Amino acid sequence: MCGIVGYTGKSSALSPVLEGLRRLEYRGYDSAGIALTLKPGAPLWVEKRAGKLENLEGSLTPDVPKSHSGIGHTRWATHGGPTDTNAHPHLDNEGKLALIHNGIIENYVELRAALEAKGHTFKSETDTESVVHLLSDARKAHNGDLAAAMRDICQELRGSFTLLAIHSDDPERIVGARRNSPLVVGVGDGENFLASDVAAFIAHTKRALELGQDEVVDITPSSITITDLLGNILPHNEYEISWDASAAERGGYTHFMLKEIYEQPKAILDTLIGRTAGLDASITSALNFEAVSKVVIIACGTAYHAGLVGKYAIEKWAGIPVDVEYASEYRYRDPSVDGSTLVIPISQSGETMDTLMAMRYAKTHGAQVFSVCNTNGSTIPRESDAVLYTHAGPEIAVASTKAFATQLIAMYLVGLHLGLARGVITPEFVTQMGDELSELPAKVEQVLETVEPLRELTRKFKDSSSMLFLGRHVGFPTALEGALKLKELAYMHAEGFPGGELKHGPIALIDQGTPVIAIMPAAGSLLAEKMASNVQEVKARGAVVIAISDGPVPAADHVIRIPSAHEFLQPVLSVVPLQVIAYEMALARGNDVDQPRNLAKSVTVE
Numbered sequence: 391m392c393g394i395v396g397y398t399g400k401s402s403a404l405s406p407v408l409e410g411l412r413r414l415e416y417r418g419y420d421s422a423g424i425a426l427t428l429k430p431g432a433p434l435w436v437e438k439r440a441g442k443l444e445n446l447e448g449s450l451t452p453d454v455p456k457s458h459s460g461i462g463h464t465r466w467a468t469h470g471g472p473t474d475t476n477a478h479p480h481l482d483n484e485g486k487l488a489l490i491h492n493g494i495i496e497n498y499v500e501l502r503a504a505l506e507a508k509g510h511t512f513k514s515e516t517d518t519e520s521v522v523h524l525l526s527d528a529r530k531a532h533n534g535d536l537a538a539a540m541r542d543i544c545q546e547l548r549g550s551f552t553l554l555a556i557h558s559d560d561p562e563r564i565v566g567a568r569r570n571s572p573l574v575v576g577v578g579d580g581e582n583f584l585a586s587d588v589a590a591f592i593a594h595t596k597r598a599l600e601l602g603q604d605e606v607v608d609i610t611p612s613s614i615t616i617t618d619l620l621g622n623i624l625p626h627n628e629y630e631i632s633w634d635a636s637a638a639e640r641g642g643y644t645h646f647m648l649k650e651i652y653e654q655p656k657a658i659l660d661t662l663i664g665r666t667a668g669l670d671a672s673i674t675s676a677l678n679f680e681a682v683s684k685v686v687i688i689a690c691g692t693a694y695h696a697g698l699v700g701k702y703a704i705e706k707w708a709g710i711p712v713d714v715e716y717a718s719e720y721r722y723r724d725p726s727v728d729g730s731t732l733v734i735p736i737s738q739s740g741e742t743m744d745t746l747m748a749m750r751y752a753k754t755h756g757a758q759v760f761s762v763c764n765t766n767g768s769t770i771p772r773e774s775d776a777v778l779y780t781h782a783g784p785e786i787a788v789a790s791t792k793a794f795a796t797q798l799i800a801m802y803l804v805g806l807h808l809g810l811a812r813g814v815i816t817p818e819f820v821t822q823m824g825d826e827l828s829e830l831p832a833k834v835e836q837v838l839e840t841v842e843p844l845r846e847l848t849r850k851f852k853d854s855s856s857m858l859f860l861g862r863h864v865g866f867p868t869a870l871e872g873a874l875k876l877k878e879l880a881y882m883h884a885e886g887f888p889g890g891e892l893k894h895g896p897i898a899l900i901d902q903g904t905p906v907i908a909i910m911p912a913a914g915s916l917l918a919e920k921m922a923s924n925v926q927e928v929k930a931r932g933a934v935v936i937a938i939s940d941g942p943v944p945a946a947d948h949v950i951r952i953p954s955a956h957e958f959l960q961p962v963l964s965v966v967p968l969q970v971i972a973y974e975m976a977l978a979r980g981n982d983v984d985q986p987r988n989l990a991k992s993v994t995v996e
């Protein structure tokens with residue numbers, strides 16, 4: 391995700407744009423930049439810096455020229471590391487057109503090649519820069535009509551985008567467009583705003599217009615025009631913003647964690663874009679898959695649980711042994727590592743010291759390193775041979791939710807790519823699984839529509855001393871993840887077990903009223919029957935069972951129904967109720983949801 395702001399109006403633009411970026415910095419903080427229009431025809435004023443917004447603010451001197459219109463951007467890097475050059479805004483070759491972008495342009499490579507062949511010169515590694523050169527040509531073809539040009543290029547772009555553009559020949563105008571990425575209009579008095587979300591301008595106006603899919607907006611200080619891509623004028627659906635400024639930064643959600651739970655469909659969609667038919671050579675070219683005879687996944691906490699799910703998929707689809715190691719334990723047992731080992735560090739932050747040190751150990755012993763990371767340009771991907779970035783956007787809450795979902799997606803993509811490269815699975819199977827993966831965002835949405843009753847159900851157990859989680863196959867790592875969520879949010883003892891392991895000791899923990907969550911395998915499967923027996927076993931000893939299932943579970947006290955999915959993909963769906971239960975339990979116990987006690991978002995000590 392990135393933060394996007396545009397202002398045009400009676401005031402100096404610098405202040406509202408900077409203020410908007412401050413309120414949106416949680417959406418991305420790899421780099422920040424601003425472009426301002428000056429007199430008609432004069433080159434734009436542009437300043438952009440890697441790092442947090444304070445770096446940009448620190449670079450601004452009192453002689454910033456006065457301007458009444460400008461755009462600003464805080465970046466969450468997807469293509470190209472967090473550098474000054476890759477920071478937005480990006481400019482055309484004349485320096486008169488500036489553009490900022492939130493999202494992922496899937497066909498940027500082919501667009502760039504065509505534009506370079508036409509003589510455009512590029513400076514950055516970003517997907518966005520292809521768009522500004524495309525827009526520059528389209529604007530010339532439309533005799534300077536920036537809105538008409540924007541409508542044109544939107545029909546050539548594939549992927550997700552929010553775009554804002556300004557041109558020095560028309561200094562009061564800002565043109566925007568959106569597809570699968572948010573853009574709202576702030577309606578002022580003699581001034582108008584554009585932003586990724588209302589947090590950017592709520593201090594100035596509570597009047598807002600929502601933009602729909604594939605719509606183009608054209609604003610000046612005194613006008614707002616919204617059209618479809620064919621140029622048909624669309625009505626304004628104005629609404630009053632009911633949030634206060636701090637709530638707006640959470641998108642109206644009470645906590646970042648809840649917002650991030652609900653962002654999972656979009657995070658999954660963005661992580662899948664352009665990858666369901668196999669990973670691009672730009673990701674994997676540095677790796678020699680033919681030499682790989684073993685995979686070792688190293689990670690911590692939630693990322694470790696994603697790795698455990700990945701083991702099932704990669705072993706099955708790539709026919710290769712996979713070990714999953716706690717990073718903090720790995721290097722202290724002097725593991726056997728060489729060039730035939732593909733080490734996969736999984737890390738949301740890319741800075742977890744345990745994972746970094748384990749990766750360095752493996753590298754010095756000759757392993758190939760293919761990291762899965764959510765933070766572009768962080769240490770772990772920088773020291774890897776290759777990286778598969780998840781596109782979950784910034785995850786602010788300490789408890790990982792959308793990052794976990796995208797780590798699972800990354801595991802599936804690696805398994806499919808490795809299996810195809812090793813000739814274990816066919817392109818047809820990859821296509822079939824690509825279709826299954828592409829259904830996940832909508833299926834997660836379905837689950838999110840049914841979680842409301844979990845608030846009341848969770849409160850029944852708020853005074854329990856512990857909660858047990860049972861799963862089989864990929865449901866077992868899911869059980870571990872559910873237990874971790876409850877521990878870190880509710881400060882309640884919780885433990886995950888393989889269902890078949892209960893009878894070897896843990897069943898002694900069951901007492902009258904012990905809450906047990908059973909993550910059921912696909913209804914009708916052999917494992918589902920075995921899990922049903924486990925449910926009976928714990929019920930017989932007084933447990934209260936909450937089952938998460940895509941089918942009926944007669945013996946359970948409560949059943950949380952989820953859609954069916956391929957057995958390996960089920961954790962993406964079954965983990966959502968577990969996240970919500972942990973969230974609700976934290977609320978019920980009066981805990982700090984986004985910053986639970988004793989924890990940090992990124993553990994940069996060993």
Ligand code: AGP
Pocket residue numbers: 690691692693736737738739740741742745788789790791878990991992993
């Ligand atoms: C999960 O909710 C925790 N925040 C924690 O277990 C986390 O997953 C772990 O510290 C790994 O962090 P990383 O993904 O940034 O490496």
